[in-house]
Amino acid sequence: MTKAIRIHANGGPEVMQWEDVPTPEPGPGEALVRHAAVGLNYIDVYFRTGLYKAPLPSTIGMEGAGTVLAVGAGVTEVAAGDRVAYAGGPIGAYATERVIAADRLVKVPEGIDFNTAAAMMLQGMTAQYLLRRTHTVKPGETILVHAAAGGVGLILCQWAKHIGATVIGVVSTQAKADLARANGADHVVIGHANLPAEVKRITGGAMVPVSYDSVGKDTFMASIDSLAPLGLMVSYGNASGPVPPVDLGLLSAKGSLFLTRPTLATYTSKRSDLVAVTNDLFDVVAKGVVKIQVNQTFALKDAAAAHIALEARKTTGSTVLIP
Numbered sequence: 001m002t003k004a005i006r007i008h009a010n011g012g013p014e015v016m017q018w019e020d021v022p023t024p025e026p027g028p029g030e031a032l033v034r035h036a037a038v039g040l041n042y043i044d045v046y047f048r049t050g051l052y053k054a055p056l057p058s059t060i061g062m063e064g065a066g067t068v069l070a071v072g073a074g075v076t077e078v079a080a081g082d083r084v085a086y087a088g089g090p091i092g093a094y095a096t097e098r099v100i101a102a103d104r105l106v107k108v109p110e111g112i113d114f115n116t117a118a119a120m121m122l123q124g125m126t127a128q129y130l131l132r133r134t135h136t137v138k139p140g141e142t143i144l145v146h147a148a149a150g151g152v153g154l155i156l157c158q159w160a161k162h163i164g165a166t167v168i169g170v171v172s173t174q175a176k177a178d179l180a181r182a183n184g185a186d187h188v189v190i191g192h193a194n195l196p197a198e199v200k201r202i203t204g205g206a207m208v209p210v211s212y213d214s215v216g217k218d219t220f221m222a223s224i225d226s227l228a229p230l231g232l233m234v235s236y237g238n239a240s241g242p243v244p245p246v247d248l249g250l251l252s253a254k255g256s257l258f259l260t261r262p263t264l265a266t267y268t269s270k271r272s273d274l275v276a277v278t279n280d281l282f283d284v285v286a287k288g289v290v291k292i293q294v295n296q297t298f299a300l301k302d303a304a305a306a307h308i309a310l311e312a313r314k315t316t317g318s319t320v321l322i323p
Contacts, residue, residue: 001020001021001022001023002020002021002022002023002024002095002096002097002098003018003019003020003021003095003096003300003301003323004018004019004021004059004094004095004096005017005018005019005059005060005061005094005095005300005301005303006019006021006057006058006059007048007056007057007058007059007060008056008057009056010048010049010050010056011048011049011050012048012049013048013303013304013305013307013308013311014304015048016048016060016094016303016304016307018300018301021059021095023097024097024098024099025072025099026070026071026072026075026099027072027073027099028072028073028074029072029073029074029075029101029102029103030071030072030075030099030100030101030102031068031070031071031072031075031078031084031099031100031101031102031105032068032069032070032071032097032098032099033064033066033067033068033069033084033086033097033098033099033100033105034066034067034069034096034097035064035065035066035093035095035096035097035098035118035300035323036065036066036067036114036115036118036322036323037064037065037066037114037115037117037118037119037320037321037322037323038061038063038064038093038094038118038300038320038321038322038323039061039062039063039064039065039087039093039118039119039121039122039123039318039319039320039321040298040303040306040307040310040315040318040319040320040321041062041063041122041123041151042214042237042239042310043062043122043237044060044061044062044094044307045307045310045311046238047060047091048060048307051238051242054091058091058092059091059092059093059094059095059098060091060092060093060094061091061092061093061094061095061321062087062088062089062091062093062122063085063086063087063088063093063118063121063122064085064086064093064098064118065083065084065085065086065108065114065115065117065118065121066083066084066085066114067081067082067083067084068080068081068082068084068105069097071102072102075102076102077102077103077105077271078102078105078107082105082107083107083108083114083117084105084106084107084108085105085106085108085114085117085118085121086100086104086105086106086121087121087122087125087264088104088122088125088264088265088268089265094300094303094321095300095323096300096323103271103274104274106274106275106278109282109286111286112282112285112286115294115297115320115322116285116292116294118320119151119292119294119317119318119319119320120155120281120285120292120318121278121281122264123151123152123155123318124155124281124285124290124292125264125267125268125277125278125281126152126236126264127152127155127156127159127281127290128159128277128280128281129262129264129267129268129277130152130156130212130234130236130262131156131159131160131163132280133267134232134234134260134262134267135209135210135232135234137160137163137165137210138163138164138165139163139164139165140164140165140166141165141166141208141209141210142165142166142167142168142202142203142206142208142209143160143165143166143167143168143208143209143210143211143212144168144170144199144208144210144211144212144213144223144226145157145160145167145168145169145170145185145212146170146192146211146212146213146214146215146219146223147170147171147214147215147237147239148167148169148170148171148176148180148185148188149169149171149176149177149179149180149183149316149317150214150315150316150317151317151318151319152214152237153169153180153214154179154180154183154293154316154317155290155292156212157169157180157183157184157185158183158184158289158290158291159284159289159290160184161184161185161186162184162284162289162290166186166187167184167185167186167187168185168186168187168188168189168198168199168202168208169181169185169187169188169189170188170189170190170191170192170195170219171188171189171190172190172191172313173190174190175316176316177190179316179317183291183293187202192215192218192219192222193222195219195222195223195225195226196222196225196226199226200226206228207226207227207228207231208226208227208228208231209227209228209230209231209232210227210231210232210234211223211224211226211227211231211232211233211234212234212236213233213234213235213236213237214236214237214238214239215237215238215239215240216235216237216238216239216240216241216242216243217238217240217241217242217243217244218240218241219240220233220235220243223235224250224254224257225254227254227255227257228255229255229256229257230255230256230257230258231255231257231258232257232258232259232260233257233258233259233260234260234262235259235260235261236261236262236263246259292317292318293316293317293318294317294318294319294320295315295316295317295318295319296309296315296316296317296318296319296320297319297320297321297322298319298320298321298322299321299322300321300322300323302321303321306319306321
């Protein structure tokens with residue numbers, strides 16, 4: 001048998017139950033992975049509450065790292081005994097063991113431990129496509145990063161700084177401001193009430209070409225109003241709730257702006273893209289350009305406590321669940 005966190009109804013953290021489930025068998029093209037660590041991400045909350053739909057009962061979780069125990073017919077990407085990691089779904093990571101399509105797994109280089117691998121995949125891959133593809137950040141640009149002390153935020157700050165950008169980070173507390181500064185944020189704004197005015201002051205009126213916003217409803221207009229003409233609003237998360245429908249006329253009125261709602265799944269749908277993204281990520285982590293900060297660990301069976309901390313904004317950096 002395998003242990004897993006299962007939800008039988010959508011709701012608060014209390015709906016997550018630690019249960020016995022049959023150990024799955026890998027079918028053709030699949031691999032059975034024993035998790036050493038599972039990543040905690042805000043998207044897990046969306047699936048738990050029902051904002052993102054999944055058939056019930058289900059096991060949530062999008063990211064993990066561990067060892068391949070067995071593979072099904074036709075698998076060439078990995079073999080039993082390989083150290084592997086994955087992110088981006090399908091859900092099912094909150095388990096001691098799971099089956100997943102082998103072409104979604106990547107081998108973890110020596111020198112990167114399982115906790116780091118589980119913490120870095122979804123957040124690091126997200127940062128990679130945001131910086132390299134959604135908007136190709138260039139040296140000398142000034143960019144806006146919301147939740148700059150969070151998992152994706154800290155990686156964005158470090159990586160963008162390495163590229164040569166100036167980073168304006170937005171956080172909710174002084175402690176998080178200090179953390180963001182320590183990880184590459186050149187300027188930090190606490191709260192978003194006066195954000196456009198602060199961006200205007202910092203940039204000498206130029207504003208920013210891109211805003212990376214994972215907060216959603218509460219910060220959407222502050223992000224929009226911080227953009228330069230032809231700027232790009234990247235709404236990649238909903239921590240404060242989903243953004244209401246947008247009148248397209250707003251984009252023209254604010255300066256012929258662009259708006260995108262990207263997902264990791266789209267940017268890594270081809271295996272070649274998945275491998276390219278993870279190779280870039282592993283490279284910057286191995287070189288020390290990006291340091292993955294696992295600032296909290298919880299036992300997997302205590303996933304409810306991890307969700308409570310995450311939703312209360314009590315976490316910084318990355319959090320992993322240990323089976």
